Amino acid sequence: MIPNNLIIACNGSLLPIFNATLSPSCPTSTYTVFLMDSTHLLSSPLEIQDQTLVDHHSSSIGSSFLQNQTNVPKEFLWPKVDLVNAHQELLEPLVDLERFFRGDELAIQQAAKVIRAACLTHGCFQVINHGVDSHLINAAYYHLNRFFHLPLSHKLRARRATTAGLNTLSYSGAHSDRFSSNLPWKETLTFRLHENPKESSVVDLFKSSLGDDFEEMGITYQKYCEGMKSLALAVMEILAISLGVDRLHYKNYFQDGGSIMRCNYYPPCPEPGLTFGTGPHCDATSLTILHQDEVGGLEIFANNKWQIVRPRQDALVINIGETFTALTNGRYKSCLHRAVVNSERARKSLVYFVCPREDKVVRPPEDLVQVDQLPRAYPDFTWSDFLHFTQNYYRADAHTLHSFIKWLSSSSPIHHNR
Numbered sequence: 001m002i003p004n005n006l007i008i009a010c011n012g013s014l015l016p017i018f019n020a021t022l023s024p025s026c027p028t029s030t031y032t033v034f035l036m037d038s039t040h041l042l043s044s045p046l047e048i049q050d051q052t053l054v055d056h057h058s059s060s061i062g063s064s065f066l067q068n069q070t071n072v073p074k075e076f077l078w079p080k081v082d083l084v085n086a087h088q089e090l091l092e093p094l095v096d097l098e099r100f101f102r103g104d105e106l107a108i109q110q111a112a113k114v115i116r117a118a119c120l121t122h123g124c125f126q127v128i129n130h131g132v133d134s135h136l137i138n139a140a141y142y143h144l145n146r147f148f149h150l151p152l153s154h155k156l157r158a159r160r161a162t163t164a165g166l167n168t169l170s171y172s173g174a175h176s177d178r179f180s181s182n183l184p185w186k187e188t189l190t191f192r193l194h195e196n197p198k199e200s201s202v203v204d205l206f207k208s209s210l211g212d213d214f215e216e217m218g219i220t221y222q223k224y225c226e227g228m229k230s231l232a233l234a235v236m237e238i239l240a241i242s243l244g245v246d247r248l249h250y251k252n253y254f255q256d257g258g259s260i261m262r263c264n265y266y267p268p269c270p271e272p273g274l275t276f277g278t279g280p281h282c283d284a285t286s287l288t289i290l291h292q293d294e295v296g297g298l299e300i301f302a303n304n305k306w307q308i309v310r311p312r313q314d315a316l317v318i319n320i321g322e323t324f325t326a327l328t329n330g331r332y333k334s335c336l337h338r339a340v341v342n343s344e345r346a347r348k349s350l351v352y353f354v355c356p357r358e359d360k361v362v363r364p365p366e367d368l369v370q371v372d373q374l375p376r377a378y379p380d381f382t383w384s385d386f387l388h389f390t391q392n393y394y395r396a397d398a399h400t401l402h403s404f405i406k407w408l409s410s411s412s413p414i415h416h417n418r
């Protein structure tokens with residue numbers, strides 16, 4: 001029996017077992033098994049050829065790997081400077097959208113005022129009566145739970161699957177195929193849609209990458225993403241009003257945009273004070289619409305301290321992303337946030353990231369720049385380039401946009417030959 005705490009390297013990339021690369025991409029490679037305790041390797045690498053052995057053990061140990069640890073492997077330990085607890089609850093603005101949807105102009109102006117105050121400071125607010133059916137949210141969680149409780153080898157079928165429309169679906173365990181330290185204590189299922197979630201694009205993506213028995217999951221997330229897009233465009237209208245620009249400016253800009261949908265699963269952690277479910281960061285995207293389950297764990301940095309965002313099952317959390325900061329010429333702050341874990345219960349969240357069409361130039365509206373009479377806060381760029389930067393050159397953190405702009409100015413044209 002292979003002990004629980006082993007690491008598998010396949011073709012050189014070090015992977016904790018719960019994310020062993022068992023995919024067909026390396027059916028014959030040698031699996032190098034590293035035995036380790038929480039801080040260092042216990043033996044020289046063991047070479048094993050037999051994929052079924054690895055498959056069997058990793059599928060039985062694999063996805064529960066994170067749940068059976070008596071301590072946290074060093075790859076998951078975060079710097080002490082980050083591990084500062086939150087003690088206060090964010091009394092973030094809670095905006096009731098019911099009268100917005102009824103076209104009540106007074107309510108709209110009031111909502112815009114509240115949202116403006118939040119976006120000029122910490123970039124986070126919550127909305128209720130948002131129009132997304134609670135049964136649809138519950139169905140999304142049902143399928144999220146069903147997926148993350150599959151054996152690891154099933155989850156690994158969702159390995160950067162791509163459909164004709166270049167939409168992609170991918171599973172990741174702690175991003176251990178991308179990073180080797182400060183690993184997040186989570187598993188994720190992420191799908192990227194390059195266009196509006198129309199017709200059967202999401203259903204096709206799920207069926208083609210996970211199989212026909214995931215058609216219902218695809219239908220649920222197809223409807224979920226449609227609901228998210230509709231809400232996103234409504235929020236964009238309020239944001240435009242709050243900035244004093246043409247109220248349809250951002251709604252039109254994002255109308256033909258794409259999206260990234262992410263399901264987060266955070267297993268219980270034996271030592272939650274030593275790691276993060278998702279480390280401190282600002283979303284590089286434009287707008288984030290997040291639902292967290294009743295367990296709690298979302299925290300945002302506001303008034304110079306980490307603050308707890310208490311879960312409200314009837315609410316959706318809206319975070320300003322860094323691309324939207326650029327679209328407001330730096331006026332609206334992208335929300336610095338993180339997700340903490342706990343030792344008792346698994347936590348889940350549904351996160352929808354609003355993105356412009358990839359080739360669209362990210363540039364603030366003229367009347368915003370004129371009013372400022374300040375130099376542009378950021379040069380023109382495309383979401384495609386910014387996303388590429390986060391996926392290939394830079395691990396998104398609290399300074400991704402700043403690092404991206406520096407990279408743009410220093411990088412040779414070669415960086416853009418993709």
Ligand SMILES: C=C1C[C@]23C[C@H]1CC[C@H]2[C@]1(C)CCC[C@@](C)(C(=O)O)[C@H]1[C@@H]3C(=O)O
Pocket residue numbers: 175184260278279281282283284285353387390391395396397
């Ligand atoms: C453009 C993106 C990169 C990430 C997903 C979207 C917006 C949020 C980013 C992320 C969640 C920020 C924390 C680090 C990250 C690597 C993660 O924990 O998933 C980021 C996402 C990513 O690069 O996949």
Ligand SMILES: O=C(O)CCC(=O)C(=O)O
Pocket residue numbers: 262264278283290292297298337338339348349351
């Ligand atoms: O799970 C959460 O509450 C936050 C997740 C998050 O910030 C993200 O996925 O970008």
Ligand SMILES: [Fe+2]
Pocket residue numbers: 281282283288337
């Ligand atoms: Fe985030």
